[in-house]
Amino acid sequence: MGAAVWQALLDGADKAVLVQDGRGVVRVVSRRAAELFPDLRPGVELAGVAGFTGSEQVEVETTCQGVAWRWLPRRLDADHVSWHGDPTEPDEPWCEKCAQARFLANTSRLLGSSLRREQTLRSIVQLAVPTLADCCAVMLPARRGRVEWWRYTRGGDTEHGRVGQHALRSVTALAEAYSGSATKPMAGHPVGGARLDWLLAGDADSPDSVTVVPLRHEGLPTGALVLVGNGSLDNTEVVRDYAGRAAAALSSAHSYSDQARATEVLEASLLPAPLPEVPGVEWAACYRPAHSTIRVGGDFYDVFPESDGRALFLLGDVCGNGVEAATLAGRIRHTVEALRLVETEPTKLLHLLNKAILTSSDNRFATLVVGAMERLESGAVQVRLASGGHPSPVVLRASGAVEEVTVPGTLVGVLPDPHFSEATVTLSAGDVCMLYSDGVTEARGGSDGREQFGAHRLSEAIGSGAGLAAHDLTRHVESRLDEWLAGRDHDDVALLALQAV
Numbered sequence: 001m002g003a004a005v006w007q008a009l010l011d012g013a014d015k016a017v018l019v020q021d022g023r024g025v026v027r028v029v030s031r032r033a034a035e036l037f038p039d040l041r042p043g044v045e046l047a048g049v050a051g052f053t054g055s056e057q058v059e060v061e062t063t064c065q066g067v068a069w070r071w072l073p074r075r076l077d078a079d080h081v082s083w084h085g086d087p088t089e090p091d092e093p094w095c096e097k098c099a100q101a102r103f104l105a106n107t108s109r110l111l112g113s114s115l116r117r118e119q120t121l122r123s124i125v126q127l128a129v130p131t132l133a134d135c136c137a138v139m140l141p142a143r144r145g146r147v148e149w150w151r152y153t154r155g156g157d158t159e160h161g162r163v164g165q166h167a168l169r170s171v172t173a174l175a176e177a178y179s180g181s182a183t184k185p186m187a188g189h190p191v192g193g194a195r196l197d198w199l200l201a202g203d204a205d206s207p208d209s210v211t212v213v214p215l216r217h218e219g220l221p222t223g224a225l226v227l228v229g230n231g232s233l234d235n236t237e238v239v240r241d242y243a244g245r246a247a248a249a250l251s252s253a254h255s256y257s258d259q260a261r262a263t264e265v266l267e268a269s270l271l272p273a274p275l276p277e278v279p280g281v282e283w284a285a286c287y288r289p290a291h292s293t294i295r296v297g298g299d300f301y302d303v304f305p306e307s308d309g310r311a312l313f314l315l316g317d318v319c320g321n322g323v324e325a326a327t328l329a330g331r332i333r334h335t336v337e338a339l340r341l342v343e344t345e346p347t348k349l350l351h352l353l354n355k356a357i358l359t360s361s362d363n364r365f366a367t368l369v370v371g372a373m374e375r376l377e378s379g380a381v382q383v384r385l386a387s388g389g390h391p392s393p394v395v396l397r398a399s400g401a402v403e404e405v406t407v408p409g410t411l412v413g414v415l416p417d418p419h420f421s422e423a424t425v426t427l428s429a430g431d432v433c434m435l436y437s438d439g440v441t442e443a444r445g446g447s448d449g450r451e452q453f454g455a456h457r458l459s460e461a462i463g464s465g466a467g468l469a470a471h472d473l474t475r476h477v478e479s480r481l482d483e484w485l486a487g488r489d490h491d492d493v494a495l496l497a498l499q500a501v
Contacts, residue, residue: 007028007030010028010029010030010031015030015032015033015084015085016030016032016033016036016037016069016084016085016086017029017030017032017033017082017083017084017085018030018033018040018046018082018083018085019076019080019081019082019083020046020080020081020082020083021079021080022078022079022080024045024046024047025043025044025045025046026040026041026042026043026044026045026046026049027042027080028042029041029042033085036069036085037049037062038130038154038155039154039155039156041155044157045157049126049157052071058073059071059072059073060073060083061088061106061109061110062085062110063102063103063106063107063110063127063131068087068088068102068106069085069086069087069088070085070086070087070088071083071084071085072084072085100235100238103131103238104238104241104242104245107127107242107245107246108245108249110123110127111123111124111127111245111246111249112249112252114253115252115253115256115257116253116256116257117250117253117254117256117257118160119253120249120250120252120253121138121150121160121250121253122150122152122158123249124136124138124150124225124246124249124250125137125138125150125151125152125158126152126158127242128152128225128227128242129152129153129154130154130230132227132230132235132238132239132242133211133227133228133229133230134153134154134228134229134230135151135152135153135154135199135200135207135227135228135229136151136152136225136226136227136228137149137150137151137152137198137199137225137226137228138150138151138215138223138224138225138226138246139167139168139174139178139198139223139224139225139226140215140223141222141223142162145164145165146162146163146164146165147162147163147164147165147167147168147178147198148160148161148162149161149162149163149167149198149199151198151199153200153201153204156201161198163195163197163198166194166195167195167198169191169194170190170191170194170195170196170198170199171188171189171190171191171194171196171199171210171212171226172188172189172191173186173187173188173212174188174212174224174226176212177212177213177214177215177224178214178222178223178224179222180214180216180222182212182214183214183216184213184214184236184240185211185212185213185236185239185240185243186211186212186213187209187210187211187212188210188211188212188226189210190206190207190210199226199228200228207228207229208229209228209229209230210226210227210228211226211227211228211239212224212225212226212227213225213226213227213239213240213243214243215243215246215247215250216247217244217247217248217250217251218251223247223250225243225246227239267294267295267296269330270296270326270327270329270330271287271295271296272285272287272300272301272302273302273303275303276303276305276311277305278303278305278309278311278373279309279375280309280375280379280381280500280501281311281373281375281381281498281499281500281501282469282470282471282498282499282501283303283470283496283497283498283499284469284470284471284473284474284495284496284497284499285301285474285494285495285496285497286474286475286477286478286493286494286495287299287301287493287494288439288478288490288492288493288494289321289326289492290321290322290439290489290490290491290492290493291321291322294322294323294326296323296326296329296330297321297322297325297326297329297492298317298318298319298320298321298322298325298326298328298329298492299315299316299317299318299329299437299439299492299493299494300314300315300316300317300318300329300330300332300333300494301313301314301315301316301435301494301496302314302333302336302337303496304336304337304340306344309374309375310344310372310373310374310375311372311373311374312336312340312344312346312349312370312371312372313370313371313372313373313435313496313498314333314336314368314369314370314371315368315369315390315435315436315437315494315496316329316332316366316367316368316369316390316412316437317366317367317368317390317437317438317439317492317494318332318364318365318366319364319365319366320364321491321492324364325364325492327362328357328362328364328366329366331360331362332353332357332366332368335353335356336349336353336370339352339353339356344372345372346370346371346372346384346385346386346422347386347420347421347422349370349386350368350370350386350388350409350412350418350420351418351420353368353412353413354388354412354413354415354418357412357413358413358416362413364413365411365412365413365414366388366411366412366413367387367388367389367390367391367411367412367438368387368388368389368390368412369385369386369387369388369390369393369407369435370385370386370387371383371384371385371386371393371433371435371498372384373498376426379429380426380427380428380429380500381426381427381431381498381500382424382425382426382427383424383425383426383427383433383498384422384423384424385405385407385422385423385424385425386407386409386420386421386422387407387408387409387420387421388409388410388411388412388418388420389409389410389411389412390407390409391436391437391438391441391455392404392405392406392407393405393407393425393433393434393435393436394433394434394436394458394459394462395425395427395431395432395433395434396431396432396434396462396463396465396466396473397428397430397431398428398429398430398431398466398467399466400463400466400467401463402459402462402463404455404459405423405425405433406423407421407422407423408421409421427498427499427500428500429500429501430467430499430500430501431499431500432462432470432473432497432498432499432500433497433498433499434462434473434474434477434495434496434497435495435496435497436458436494436495436496437492437493437494437495438491439490439491439492439493439494440453440458440477440481440493440495441453441454441455441458442491443481443484443485443490443491443493444485444488444490445484445485445486445488446484449486449488453481453484457480457484458477461476461477461480461481462477464476464480465477469499470497470498470499473497473499474495474497477495478493478495481493
């Protein structure tokens with residue numbers, strides 16, 4: 001059937017229905033839906049229209065003229081989804097006060113549904129239209145003295161940009177509200193000859209009525225809400241209340257965004273650095289924290305190349321997991337990076353690191369393997385390994401033989417006079433030396449979920465990857481571990497492999 005037939009069927013049902021294709025574009029809108037939500041029209045992207053974000057998989061709640069609506073999705077085929085809307089409350093005799101109360105209540109709920117700054121700003125300008133205005137804009141301070149604006153116009157799209165300070169002089173009362181000196185909604189008027197591209201679409205006429213409202217809340221940089229048309233000053237209390245709720249939601253989103261940005265920066269400083277290129281060696285690694293909500297944990301690794309082709313590397317495990325363990329893991333990595341400038345002998349380096357941890361206020365300890373590699377004249381790679389209480393590294397020969405490198409030693413950061421031993425391994429072309437944390441061998445799975453993966457299964461997994469490049473071998477071992485865990489929780493996991501090439 002053609003689009004005209006679908007349109008006739010939907011209009012005849014007198015229901016609020018729309019059809020969205022696989023690209024998120026609205027294809028068909030029933031007459032009832034178009035009357036209630038004029039911005040819903042064929043050809044527009046559903047994201048950002050009438051309260052939709054475009055990523056919904058379950059029901060969506062929007063508001064229209066103070067009444068909450070619930071939209072339920074139904075998949076029609078692989079490329080089309082229909083949305084069926086109904087008011088969440090039974091029809092009641094019209095009451096302006098009740099409608100205003102419902103509008104504000106729904107506003108609070110919808111504004112509080114996201115802590116993402118951009119989504120909150122989209123919601124602020126969208127929810128005001130058409131109940132409070134035909135067009136709504138938010139003006140906020142931006143970097144380098146420029147003003148950030150967000151705008152939504154009835155029948156249009158949400159737009160965003162930045163403009164110079166001259167925009168604050170384009171509408172009367174705007175500069176006063178923006179500066180924080182005003183406290184209530186004020187009538188504004190476009191200034192003749194001023195640029196209004198931040199407020200009006202290119203072909204829009206100069207508005208008859210403009211209401212300027214200060215956006216003020218604790219912790220929020222002062223801004224302004226601008227409402228165009230629809231007689232906003234006739235509902236001063238509603239406008240003031242809406243602005244207060246919008247400012248509170250935006251303040252929360254600002255705080256969350258700042259905290260999220262700080263967390264992201266701190267996490268990035270604790271994550272392993274990208275593996276470097278070292279002549280004669282191919283590196284590969286796996287890093288999986290125990291907690292899926294954060295990207296860091298108590299396991300760590302790092303590789304520090306030298307200009308002469310040698311490299312220092314390490315893999316370790318701080319007791320515990322989570323942010324506290326990740327903090328010490330990051331300190332150890334940065335400490336070793338500094339200490340290697342004065343000491344590159346693996347055993348001596350462990351002694352210096354042990355002293356550094358003991359002098360800190362952290363009562364945690366770590367296990368650690370430190371290695372130093374250099375390429376010999378024969379083309380082979382010589383690896384010297386020193387261990388502080390860490391599981392023994394494993395060597396996979398190109399022939400398929402698996403060897404455990406026994407390197408005993410005491411824990412790092414526990415005793416003032418520890419014992420660290422050292423072993424030397426020579427890798428020929430194709431040989432791989434793999435370091436791992438006990439999160440691998442102690443991973444519990446199997447039929448009852450209680451049995452550990454164990455060193456023997458790790459050796460089997462490594463041996464069955466004979467002939468693979470370091471990267472593929474690491475992924476192969478990780479895949480075997482995933483099969484063993486079968487989706488169960490696990491401790492921090494880290495693998496570091498170096499292969500002579």
